[in-house]
Amino acid sequence: MxxxxxxxxxxxxxxxxxxLCLFDSDDREVRLPMLRDADGxxxxxxxxxxxxxxYGLRADGPYDPDAGLWFDPDKLLLDPYAPAIDRAFHYDPALGAPRGRGCDTARLMPKGxxxxxxxxxxxEPPRFAPGGLIYEVQVRGFTMxxxxxxxxQRGTIAALAHPAxxxxxxxxxxxxIELMPINAWIDERHLGPLGLTNAWGYNPVSYFALDPRLAPGGMAELRAMVAALHQAGIGVILDMxxxxxxxxxxxxxxxxxxxxDARGYFRHGADGRLINDTGTGNSIACNAPVTRRLILDSLRYFVAQAGVDGFRFDLGPALGRMADGFDPHAPLLQEMRADPLLADRILIAEPWDIGPGGYQLGNFGEGWLEWNDRYRDDMRRFWRGDAGTLGALAxxxxxxxxxxxxxxxRSVNFLAAHDGFTLADLTAYEQRHNDANGEQNRDGHGENFSWNNGVEGTSDDPAIEAARVGDIKALFATLFASRGAIMLTAGDEFGRTQQGNNNAYAQDNAIGWxxxxxxxxxxxxxxxxxxxLRADTPDLSGVTLLSDADVExxxxxxxALTVGQWEDPSRRRLTMRYRASGVAxxxxxxxxxxxxxxxxxxxxVGGRSVALMRPER
Incomplete structure (x- = not known):
């Protein structure tokens, strides 16, 4: 400009x-033809x-969806680099109507x-201690x-800067804090007939524009919130x-x-059809040159304009997927680490997706943190009482x-995250209860390694409720005593419930708030x-791997535990003692x-609980 x-x-x-389509205050449209250069x-x-x-864009060209060609001048398009939009996206079937149906979508589309x-x-250096606590926040539900x-201010980014x-x-x-997606998104098409909306934002349309429902003040609102948290010594991580x-x-x-440019931005099979390694209908071609530039430009944008400290990447293997599978040295991953503005940022991978070779825990390499679902499952199984889990606990x-x-x-240790049971529900439900999602309880994880202490769901028995709270405290104690970064999902620290719903992505209501x-x-x-206690005990927040030289x-x-004791499937007691400090x-x-x-x-030490001993000073 x-x-x-x-x-x-x-x-x-x-x-x-x-x-280029320009719109005045009455939504009257003026079209300016654009000229093509030799580079496309x-x-x-x-x-x-x-x-x-x-403004918006219109594009004409060949239309052959089976071959990955979707040009249709009746479709108003959002500029991928638009820094803001004038309103939120709302799904309408006309947005997907085939070419030639006379469905002009200008009235339905937000404008850049x-x-x-x-x-x-x-x-500035990122605000984040290597073994620190990451706090996962769904912006709207956190403060509604x-x-x-x-x-x-409730439900907005600005609310995160409130003193309380x-x-x-x-x-x-x-x-x-790790903010679940704040980029502009659209509802999945099946939600409207169910009377539901996407509450989590994992269905983006823009990698630059913020969703107006979360950030009515746009980039200035995000920038002010980040500055306020930085003043308090707290970093900000964006889920991308x-x-x-x-x-x-x-x-x-x-x-x-x-x-x-569907054939440039999306992965297609040999038959020309979309590849679906995400379960959402399409897969971005993250290592195609034009897509790499778009991704890198958007990451730089949030660092330079808002000062964010890092990023968590949803279904992270997509970032490194090449024609032959996941490659930790894929061009995009290398360029992220070599970029002057991104090199020191916190980078966190969700190291799995449903594509071929999609489970890549431990393979993202130096400089990356990774969500550790093995930690989640092993800790849950130990506290559920599964036999033979003492070694995994250690x-x-x-x-x-x-x-x-x-x-x-490089572990991000967690017990619960947004896409599963809350920590309180983990101890109150053996089975998911996702009926409110309208998918006949088929959605969400089926195996949660959860337990209910004798009664499924809410109980009026004080003994059952006390046992559940005790289990949560024990889970917390092992989390806060674990080496590496730890993560809590907002509200788990005080027993939030989703009433047994372990996939509340479409619950923008009391279930998800x-x-x-x-x-x-x-x-x-x-x-x-x-x-x-963790903050005051350096041993607990370290990130070096512990060996027998460090602990007994x-x-x-x-x-000292014998081989027989380690192999005893019924053994449920253990002390980990730091040799140098004596902390146990x-x-x-x-x-x-x-x-x-x-x-x-x-x-x-009470039943099903954890205690910490420190030597007298």
Whole structure:
């Protein structure tokens, strides 16, 4: 954008014509033909067009969906680089109508908004301690019911900067919050007839524009929130979805990438049809040159414009998938680590998808953190009472050396995340209860390694409720005592429930909103105490992998565990003692209390609980 107007440039090498479409305040449209250069980019200089102007694109060319060609001038398209949109996306079947049906979509499409350039932020090191606590936040549901946040701010990014929210994060010693997707997204087409909407945002249309429902103030709102959290010593990580977009399968809507260069942006099979390695209908070709540039440009944009500290990547193997499968040295992954603006950012992989060779835990290499589902499942199985899980418990406490090598753990240890049971529901439901999702309870994970303490769901029995809270406290204690980064999903620290729904992606309502007034204050205080303990005990927040040179493994009598004890499937008690400091974590997985002896001291540990011993100073 310059003093006399704005220059627009769009990649569409197979199009025969592109138009820039400008819209006035009455939605009247003016089309400006664009000119193609030798590299397949289309350009136009729009005189008198400046900040605040609303626009879209139209593209003409061959139409053969079976061959990956979707050109249709009746479809208004969002510029992939549009920095803002004027309203949120809403699904309408006309957005996916075949060419020739006379369905002009201008009235249905949000318009891109030209934004005035703002000065990039000076580069600063990320705010994140290597073994710190990551706090996963679904922006809208986090504050919709928060009593201290002004009603006008509830459900928005701005609410995260409220003093009451920051105070809560500080009480948990949060190192960085991880925001579930905040880029503009669209509902999946099956949700409307069910009366549901996508609440999580894992169906993006834009990799630049923020969703107006979460950030009505746009980039300025995000920038101010990040600055406020930085002032409090807390980093901000964005959850980015580069594995697919909201245009879905062959019956999906044509909104942006599909209408401009589907064969360049999406992966296709030998038959010309879309590959679906994501379960969403399409798969982004992350290592195609034009897509790599789009992804890298969007990452740089959020660092330079908002100062974010890092990124978590949904279905991360897509970033490294080449024609022959996942490659940790794929061009995109190499370029991310070599980029001057991105090289020091926190990068977190969800290391699995449903594509060929899609499970890549431990394979992302140096500089990456990885969600560790082996940690999640092994810890759940131990506390559920599964036989033969003592060795797995010890391995996970010590940093998962069976997965991560080179002396350092790259594990993000977690017990629950957005796409599964809440921690409270983990101890109250053996089976998922997703009926509200309208998919006959077939969606979501079927195997959760969960338990219900005798009654499925809500119980009026105080003993059952006490047992459930005790189990949550024990789970928390092992999490906060584990080597590597740890992650909590917002609200788990005080017992939030989704009523047994382990896939609440479409529940933008009380199921998915955090009930701040109804939180368990005792459990919250316990979480705060564990967070203080971890912060005050360097051994607990280290990231070097622990070996027998660092810790000794003892039974409850203070003697080294024998091979027979390790192999005993019924053994449920363990002490991990740091040799240098004398700090000891005593784990009692049995129902009965037990007195643990460590060095010259002893401590009573209740049934199904954990205690920490520190030598006298």
């Amino acid at each position: 310059g003093p006399s107007g704005t220059r627009f440039c769009v990649w569409s090498p197979e199009a025969t014509q592109l138009w 980019c289309w350009h136009v200089e729009a005189a008198g067009v400046g900040a605040g102007a609303r 908004v030209v934004a005035a350039a703002i000065e990039p932020l000076p580069p 019911l928060h009593p201290d946040v002004p009603p006008a 929210v920051i105070a809560h994060l500080q009480s948990l010693h949060v190192s960085a 979805v580069y594995n697919h977009d909201g245009e879905s399968d062959a019956q999906g809507p044509t909104l942006s990438l599909r209408g401009l 391995t996970r406490l010590a940093g998962s050396s069976d997965i991560f090598g080179n002396g350092m753990t 955090i009930d701040w007034d109804g939180r368990d204050r005792d459990l919250e205080a316990h979480s705060f105490a564990l967070a203080r 493994w003892l039974d409850e009598d203070g003697r 974590i005593c784990v009692n997985g049995d129902a009965q209390p037990c007195r643990f002896h460590v060095a010259d001291g002893a401590i009573e």
